[in-house]
Amino acid sequence: MIPLPPLAPPAVLVEEALACDAAFFPTTEEYVDLVHALKADGFEMCVDVCGVDYLEHFDRALPEGVTPTRFEVVANFLSLSKRERVRVRVQAGNESPRVDTLFHVYPGTEAPEREAFDLFGILFDGHPDLTRILMPEDWEGHPLRKDYGVGHVPIQFKEAPGPR
């Protein structure tokens, strides 16, 4: 078990307005080790894993020493015994975002990681079945990316003839 790194200050712009939970900002290499440590520390449940595409916000507020990247993976953990929540935000990369999977620590992250892959194209190394979950399996593109146009993409029907 590695000792827990100090909590980074949450990204707060309006201090008094935001009741942010505590957040960690590990690198992709430290990510799974940190999650192991969190689990040993009493966070029994991984509530949620989701992706965020900060295409237009490389200037967002982050603690010292964290290089902002386009994609971020956000995981929320819950400790039932301590009644606490903690958030882990990983800078996942710009062009081909990838992080390690949490499946082997918390098997309940299987579906949310598949969803993050499906909608953002974030690859989770070691995930047992990284396939599309919400979109059809032959869909092209990842719809929640900010550069995936709204209203500019023709509807894709399965097995329909392609454009001329």
Place this chain on the structure above:
Amino acid sequence: MSDVTRVAERPERLTGETSEGAQELTRRIDTPTDELGREVGAVLRLDGVTLDPRQVDYERHDDETMIINMGPAHPSTHGVLRLMLELDGEFVLRTKTVIGYLHTGMEKTGEVLSYVQGATNVTRMDYLSPVINELSYSMTVEKLLGVEIPERATWIRMLMSELNRVSSHLVWMATNGMDLGSTSMMIYGLRERELILAFFEKTAGLRLNLNYVRPGGVAADLPDGWQDDIEVICNTIDERTYEYDQLLTGQPIFRNRLIGVGAITAEEALALGLTGPLLRSTGVPWDLRRNMPYLAYDQVDFDVIVGTYGDNFDRYAIRLNEIRESIRIIRQCAEKMPLGDYRSQDPKVTPPPRARIGESMEALIHHFKLFTEGFHVPAGEVYSAVESPRGEIGCYMVSDGGPKPYRMHVRAPSFINLQAIPLLMRGASMSDAITMISTVDPVLGEVDR
């Protein structure tokens, strides 16, 4: 003559390294061993809590088993859930859930709607508990905004969300009864729910997708004479839960179908991230209303119902008793309901009353700004969760300071709870598999969003 066919160039996929397209359950002979193990239940791979992988019969001949497809239009799948089942005679060996048939891109839609409009979007996710969806969304926006909501709004929100919990559990009682062959329960459950929907209509104007809880408070005050309506609803439903006891709880056929079927342990439930009645049935006393109180749940008296064995009967008993506990909370809400405003009086968040628009220039400007542009929310990112009838519904929101959320993600309890299905169904008979889907209680609108 060259037989050049005109095929559109397919752009290089971003997903080259994945097994994309493998959503279907494949035959045993074509399935790699570790995948086979995983499909029997994701918990298999977890250290310490594993089922023994050697129990998985990898050597079984293919002609002994059959892969059948159930859904997405099967009446017992509670929506458009599709299951692929590998059967040995009548018993389920492996299960794969295939979802996405109701995916409408609500998280993407949430990014183009302003905070004022957003509640109309989230209310359509879990269509059996719309108020609680709106509550989770509104509380997240308020956390970002730092707006205090008036006390009366808090209590109205509590009253409405408990009514909604009752109506959601009643639908569950109805459909679960239907799945087990008790068709009269279907009619009774929907009959009682009608009382609550009628009250919703009287209060909010709509029966289902209410858009009643909004950032800053609620859309309208309670109607005149609401105490009498609540009194009637509470008395009727409270009394009828004892009739359900007579109809179902003590009935030998019903009991034998549920008791000891589909048991999971607390470790498995925690590992899979299950919440709500599924987690409580395993004996973990975790209810956000009690353990991390929001609204004014710390000021009312109620019990958290906890099971022991984690089987289908525990989940049934928890939901039935939660109806009674919710009725208790509703009675206390009606008793303690404070007077005052039903929404925040901050003109930047709440539209002015109609009468003011005709006489005040500022009110007109505020009204115009709110409904054209919406209000700006300070930059930041928050997660807040409330207890829905199905578990923890959370909303993760990123704001960049504009009038629309930069990213809105909903942690849908049904979506996570659905991961328990392969584990629950392993070794169960086909008729029990139907019960298993029912007691997990997925709402597909929320699963697919």
